[in-house]
Amino acid sequence: MADDADLKPLPLDGLHRRLGARIVPFAGYAMPIQYEGIIAEHNWTREQAGLFDVSHMGQLLVEGEGAADWLESLAPGDFKALQPHRVRYSLLLADNGGVLDDLMVTNTGRSLYLVVNGATKHDDIAHMQARLPAGISLHHMTDHALLALQGPAAVAVMSRFTLTPETANQPAFADLKFMAGARYQWNGVLIGVTRSGYTGEDGYEISVPSTHAEALAEALLAHAEVKPIGLGARDSLRLEAGLPLYGHDLTPEITPVEADLSFAISKRRKTEGGFPGAARILDQLFNGAPRKRVGLAIEGRMPAREGATVWNGDTQVGIVTSGGFAPSLSVPIAMAYVETPLAGDGTALEIDVRGRRIAARVVPMPFRQKNYVREGKQG
Template identity: 50%
Template sequence: MIDPDTGGLRTPLFDLHTELGGRMVNFGGHALPMRYGDGTVAEHRSTRTAAGLFDVSHMGIVELHPAGTGELGDVATWLEQCAPGSIVSLAPGRMRYTLFTTAAGGVLDDLIVSNLGSHLRIVINAVRTGADLDMLRGVNGGSDDGSVRIRVRTDVALLALQGPAAAPVLARWVPAAADLAFMSTATLSIDGVDCEVSRCGYTGEDGFEIAMPSSEASHVAQLLLGSAEVAPAGLGARDTLRLEAGLPLVGHELTETTTPAEAGLGWSIPKRRRAEGGFPGADVITAQLTRSAPRQRVGVSAEGRRPIRDGAVLADASGNQIGMVTSGGFGPTVDAPVAMAYVATEHSADGTEMFAEGRKGPEPCRIAPLPFTEHRYWRPT
């Protein structure tokens, strides 16, 4: 259903958001809360110190099944035509971050691939769902039923429970969740609801993404929100958290004119894929990974208290443009302005002094190491 106030598609949790006082906006064609009554800073801090619950049902969820008498290995091999990650080595119950790339070496989207035993599941960005599906169907002979079976799941809701209290809270209903390692997934029952529980997230904190039937989303969300440690959180906190964690975002740090090497995502492309190629833009991408990219994604720290905003031009002391800010704002955890930008490689060393274009003239700033806050993903020792 389309929400008449925002013009966005309502998620299964729309009514709950409005009951909780969410300020609804149109984000990527979906009606989602920007913030609740206590505001973005409070939601950000709740997630860093306890737990925040986010509605991420706008994300695209796509299943890739074997066709005919095919096997899952055939699906993994097929997907490697589209993504430079190693999919064939992905074990059951494990997840992997990878990219969809373009023929020119740019980033079409970033995504998570999960091996669910009988099929692969990919979670893609809402704003790129149409483009991603067009690409996948093109590789699949123009159909959902070709070399693989493509199934778009519109009947599934997705929640993200993030923060240091996420594991103990979830363990009250499903103790096995506490044993999941980072980037692992399992089908677990939460108060009688079968859910796909994955230990991952995009805040830099430990946490989980929980997929469930849309009809059960409100029940599971209210169950989790019933814990004193859990606060509802909106898009504003989601953005400030990922910015402090130095995590790139599609449409900002990741675009079709940005390569994985420039974005600092070479770690997601293993040696085998670099050597074999076979994915879109392989020649451009592997050449940059072997030698050097013309620019680099970096952190930017302001000298003062005024945030540096998206799109601000970065210049050296002589006024020569050396880069541009792609995401900027104020980091509540670090209590300072934080930003990410692309700068020419020769100017990308930590500590390099620059000036950012501002409303009141050039603002002094410098290259800062990423992330601004330490990642706290949980891995068994």
């Protein structure tokens, strides 16, 4: 465990401590893992609105003519077709087709705004800078915090704020749909807002200058529907939503097809290729991959954690990459990679948990319905 003196504080460190957060090391930062308790915070987010400090994430701006073409040389998205103020999930790929990181890409109209994982951001930046051509710049927004307001009450809470679009061609805040983003003036401060998140709930991610982050957080927490939520509940929420976590469910050895993330490979790129590892990935896409990320429902109450082995009779056929208790479902669940012939829904398997075989079966993900709002429709 890192010494406390070696940990970087988040911009809201003082606020977290005043709110009674339990602080733990994560990605080199002193991070709040919980306040009143993981299960209570999880359920509050599902029912009301939770405020997460995710300022450890990397926020990057890519500017210059040809920025979309350049990003397409690193990731399999169709960024040239990404319309202004739209957001797309994508994957930074290794030459072997493995995943170096997953990221969110927003076309701001003037630049590409990227959000990458906190644990990998410095490696990501080095990888990108080594491949950066003349005329394109990459800026790490170290002077900005990142907050996430997630849950069914998030829209109602944010609608009470006066948010003025930065320019006339940006969408009004009330018109911001799922996977869309724009910049707004709030109390004289320019903030970036995307309607997205990592919980399976409707909500927003808000990029704000670090000097104004505490004022914004306190303004959000002043609403009765909003409580602070820690890393522990963020993990259980994303697990129920079937969302992978880099370094666990995604690694440089795992391809997008194996990870069941083929949707992140755009239609045009499936035809044209031109991204790292394209030959391997497209072969798996059309001919099948040897393994697949699946959801597992586990019998009993004992959760299976990362590293637990998955068995079909006397043969090991996979490994758990994320697992835990699902507060919304009151059962243990897990994500695992298993051999493709055994990846079909309903397949009966066993997991070795501390030397004891526990029955499990393959189930569809998400484990719980997502509540994103897509052009007025939920799901």
